Amino acid sequence: MRLTLALLAAGLVLLALHDVNAHPAGSPFISIPISRIGSRTDVLPLPPTIVHQQHANRAIRRFEHLTGSHTHTSDDVLLANLQRRAAALPAHIQKRFYHPGLDLLHRLSIAGKHAPDSPVSNAQARPATFKADGDVREGVTPGRKPTFPHTIALDIQSKDIGYIGKVQIGTPPRDFMLLMDSGSADLWVGAEGCQDDDLWDDFEGCGDHTFLGPESSSTFNDTKKPWKIEYGTGAVSGTLVTDNIAIAGMKLPNHKFGVAKNESREFTPDYIPFDGLAGFAKSDISRQGTITLVEALHQAGRIPRAIVSYHIPRLADGHNYGELTLGALNPARYRAETLVQVRNISPFGFWEARVESVRVGGKDMRWKNRTAIFDTGTTLLVAPKADVDAIHRHIPGAWYDPDPYGLGTWTVPCVPAPSSSKKPVFALTLGGRAFNVDARDIPFLPIDEADPQGNCTSGITAGDIGGAEQWLVGDVFLKNVYMSTDVGSDMISFAKLKPASGK
Secondary structure, three states: OHHHHHHHHOOOOOOOOOOOOOOEOOOOOEEEOOEEEOOOOOOOOOOHHHHHHHHHHHHHHHHHHHHOOOOOOOHHHHHHHHHHHHHHOOHHHHHHOOOOOOOHHHHHHHHHHHOOOOHHHHOOOOOOOOOOOOOOOOOEEOOOOOOOOOEEEEEEEOOOOEEEEEEEEOOOOEEEEEEEEOOOOOEEEEEEEEEEOOOOOOOOOOOOOOOEOOOOOOOOEEEEEEEEEEOOOOEEEEEEEEEEEEEOOEEEEEEEEEEEEEEOOOOOOOOOOOOEEEEOOOHHHOOOOOOOHHHHHHHOOOOOOOEEEEEOOOHHHOOOOOEEEEOOEOOOOEOHHHOEEEEOOOOOOOOEEEEOEEEEOOEEOOOOOEEEEEOOOOOOEEEOHHHHHHHHOOOOOOEEEOOOOOOOEEEEEOOOOHHHHHOOOEEEEEOOEEEEEOHHHOEEEEOOOOOOOOEEEEOEEEOOOOOOOEEEEOHHHHOOEEEEEEOOOOEEEEEEEOOOOOO
């Protein structure tokens, strides 16, 4: 089944109860700049509709994990989604994606035997490939060095696919680039001698990344205690270790975390621009049984509160002031008069809040019972199909493509019309305040990357993710707000962003 899992995510990772006030910086605090992770080239390794389906599949799996759902979407169902997308590709797009080393459509056709009812098993699908030079390395848009004390920049992966921050580990300290994830609670990096565990590939090792172990760090100590984590897509396993960690100039000696001795193919390719992952959900959900980095910093007295604040950047802005702040909110990044707090209603340790209203194109959808899990590790906004259909009926230029294999897609203009860019296309009300989504964040990727001015898959997508009122809200929305989570008060804060500046 490892082949199936690899196909589901190839090219991805492509990573309250008290009435209290949010605390801007005052006493000791840490801020970590967050950078957007971008492709090292503009070459898409897979057709855009396949990438979109991968993100949708990944969000479905993340949602099931986040909510502790007893239902589990099978690998075969998610693979069949990809197969239908592959079979529906127009011939002129199929031609563009051929690469001898990763023949995705051919793999999908072969894998069709796992899902015999899938139309792809009998389809005459042409091989999908990369560009002739085969360069599919993920690009990174570096974040500007932050001036706020104890703040790290967030780099942007590809076109707002993920956000990466720099952490120093070991003796002597070395830089590790970690995916910053509000939807998980563990920290891990690759181990020296790490192995790719996807047996379908001849690939060995874990790629061109930075690894940790006794050869590189004199303070490294392996406890030999095993751990394993499965994400929306991809899995890692290894042992718990202790070593020195420094983030934004703050040191944590002998911090306990994981090194991955085995990683699935979602994490190992050279083009993946991060060396591991740092989770900032609550420690209650740690698969390693450890406390999160932010909670450890608070316990060690390095920061006054176990707060994580995010300014998620957007590639289209042409600059990157993204950052992550530990222990405080950076007042230079948000408009103080717009700050609201909402209670975290997740019983599992994630960050979830009630959505008081949803407006699309200025129209109140009159939905009063929706909830949203806010996850920086999810690119899209995923909601039940009925909600997604209703939303798109009020987005100018939105069009539903009912492909011949039964897996329809909502598309929107890649370039919003001038009229729609001047008024809110989509807004969520949280804590009594409406937060608008920039029209540029609704399109995800062009249907045909040779026509970037045409139609794009929508960043708001349908997924069978639970009840009829629960959403998984990723970076489509989070790029438009300043978000802060507080473990101690179990509250989430939102505010509107200030205009970008280097402060």
